[in-house]
Amino acid sequence: MKLPSPTTEALQRMQKVELHCHLELALRMSTLRELAANQGHDVQTEGVFESEFLIQKPMGELRDVLHKFLNTRDVIVSEAWMERIAFEVCEDMYLESNVRILELRYAPSFLLDHHTSMKADRLQEAIQRGVSKAEALYPIAVGLICILQRTNSIEENARWVDFALNHRNGFVALDLADNEVDFDPEPFIPLFMRAKKGGLGITVHAGEPLIPGISKNIITAIDGMGADRIGHGLQAIENPELVEMLAHKGIPLELCPTSNWLTGATPSIETHPFRQLHAAGVQVTINTDDPGIMCTNLLREYHLLAFHQNIPVSVFEQCNAWAFEASFIDEAKRRSVWQTNTQCQQS
Numbered sequence: 001m002k003l004p005s006p007t008t009e010a011l012q013r014m015q016k017v018e019l020h021c022h023l024e025l026a027l028r029m030s031t032l033r034e035l036a037a038n039q040g041h042d043v044q045t046e047g048v049f050e051s052e053f054l055i056q057k058p059m060g061e062l063r064d065v066l067h068k069f070l071n072t073r074d075v076i077v078s079e080a081w082m083e084r085i086a087f088e089v090c091e092d093m094y095l096e097s098n099v100r101i102l103e104l105r106y107a108p109s110f111l112l113d114h115h116t117s118m119k120a121d122r123l124q125e126a127i128q129r130g131v132s133k134a135e136a137l138y139p140i141a142v143g144l145i146c147i148l149q150r151t152n153s154i155e156e157n158a159r160w161v162d163f164a165l166n167h168r169n170g171f172v173a174l175d176l177a178d179n180e181v182d183f184d185p186e187p188f189i190p191l192f193m194r195a196k197k198g199g200l201g202i203t204v205h206a207g208e209p210l211i212p213g214i215s216k217n218i219i220t221a222i223d224g225m226g227a228d229r230i231g232h233g234l235q236a237i238e239n240p241e242l243v244e245m246l247a248h249k250g251i252p253l254e255l256c257p258t259s260n261w262l263t264g265a266t267p268s269i270e271t272h273p274f275r276q277l278h279a280a281g282v283q284v285t286i287n288t289d290d291p292g293i294m295c296t297n298l299l300r301e302y303h304l305l306a307f308h309q310n311i312p313v314s315v316f317e318q319c320n321a322w323a324f325e326a327s328f329i330d331e332a333k334r335r336s337v338w339q340t341n342t343q344c345q346q347s
């Protein structure tokens with residue numbers, strides 16, 4: 001039986017948790033245009049800006065996706081811009097999608113390796129200023145996740161683990177991102193063990209591309225790296241034992257439907273394993289990944305699942321309850337912005 005789709009208003013009103021969003025790829029569209037124009041890109045001719053910066057249909061080659069990531073990275077030329085970007089991401093998340101708990105992740109090396117005039121401490125302080133400004137204006141609790149890049153050496157990444165551990169007032173967790181096909185996670189195990197010992201939460205991009213056998217990275221992330229959550233992890237669906245293990249251990253998956261479709265991880269939103277994983281008892285959560293360049297927001301992700309998979313509001317509420325518990329942000333801070341059922345009914 002097809003259930004009636006939840007109304008826009010019901011989905012908008014629902015308070016939400018966003019656990020998987022890359023700060024450098026979450027720019028407000030008008031800001032990305034402004035930055036691109038500042039760096040001499042043609043933003044006037046119809047279609048040029050879109051083809052250089054945006055991902056609006058599935059990309060055949062991961063290389064093409066990465067190329068667009070780099071274009072966006074290249075136009076963020078100062079710490080001051082990152083302060084503005086951080087503020088705007090938080091503001092848009094709250095105003096457009098009623099996000100109350102927001103974890104933003106970024107790879108310091110991704111920006112700093114290209115922009116040598118930027119400095120890590122100044123960058124982190126600028127981002128925190130942007131975030132604090134939003135937290136003062138809106139009922140939103142924000143935490144940052146430091147990303148290690150698989151494509152960089154272990155030695156270089158070790159420096160970023162130290163950086164994250166030395167900035168515990170901002171960073172709540174550590175993540176591993178980039179090409180998981182050509183760069184195995186095993187060499188990173190000691191770094192993640194150190195971060196976990198130091199009190200950081202652990203989330204790892206694993207089991208994302210549609211490649212047979214890739215779900216082994218999810219097992220390494222959990223058993224070897226101490227992952228509390230998995231970034232994407234949708235390919236777990238290829239291994240029933242793993243699905244059972246995720247459900248049994250209560251390891252949440254940070255699913256990102258639009259991104260998973262655009263990168264070819266799933267052929268369509270209809271075929272995304274969200275529903276199957278949920279039915280198997282896996283704690284699935286809904287996220288945006290790269291909302292700026294993938295032209296989405298969290299509310300839209302809910303709409304897509306409601307429309308294409310017939311997901312009812314009660315399931316979305318359960319996803320948010322799991323995401324609330326799985327967030328690495330301090331519990332008192334989370335509770336201060338999260339309305340209980342009684343408060344919701346009164347307001």
Ligand SMILES: [Zn+2]
Nearest residue numbers: 022205231289
């Ligand atoms: Zn991601």
